[in-house]
Amino acid sequence: MPPQVQNQIAQLQQLQQQAQALLGQKSQIEMMIRETESAVKELEASPEGAVIYKSVGEVLFKADRTKLIEEYQEKKEVLDLRLKTLGKQEERIQKRFTQLQDQLKASLGQKLPEAA
Template identity: 90%
Template sequence: MSTELPPQVQNQIAQLQQLQQQAQALLGQKSQIEMIIRETESAVKELEASSEDAVIYKSVGEVLFKADRAKLIEEFKDKKEVLDLRLKTLAKQEERIQKRFGQLQDQLKTSLGQRVPEAA
């Protein structure tokens, strides 16, 4: 009996591995964006808690510049909005990858002769 898998099965396994790598990359991106969102929310909270006449500095590279508190708050809120949108996009991509992963798993089971349970 030959232990070599048919090309179709090899292709399905390769696709599963590729989807798994994509899912891991997405997870890393999501974690990074979630961390930036938390930092941005924290910055907004601190700025809003500061007094109107507080001297605020903004870091640009390795240089600090005096910044307008209200403009900086608005800038951070805009940044958070963009990050939230990016996070939603990543979540949708992750959902599609998980769905495709499940489909490929079922196809692979069928190709290998295992019975796939019917959806209830």
């Protein structure tokens, strides 16, 4: 197999690994967004004077409801931005993957008649 074809196959495999890693990250971020949205919903549903605790590691601290809602909303914004960035990275990888596939098909197409 020509070195160019081997290189293209290696690049395709690398892009596939990157895409799988991105999908894992996206899934994790999406789960964190759902958890954050759920926490905000529960906090907003709680009465104004309710005693709220925040978990920091293995320790619980008393927290201000309003500040905690703001903190979780900011966290969600950051996660949404991260998810959007991962989506753009995924699009770039998919585009590059398609280009490499086409190049590989062209390379193999050129080599097959010579071998026949």
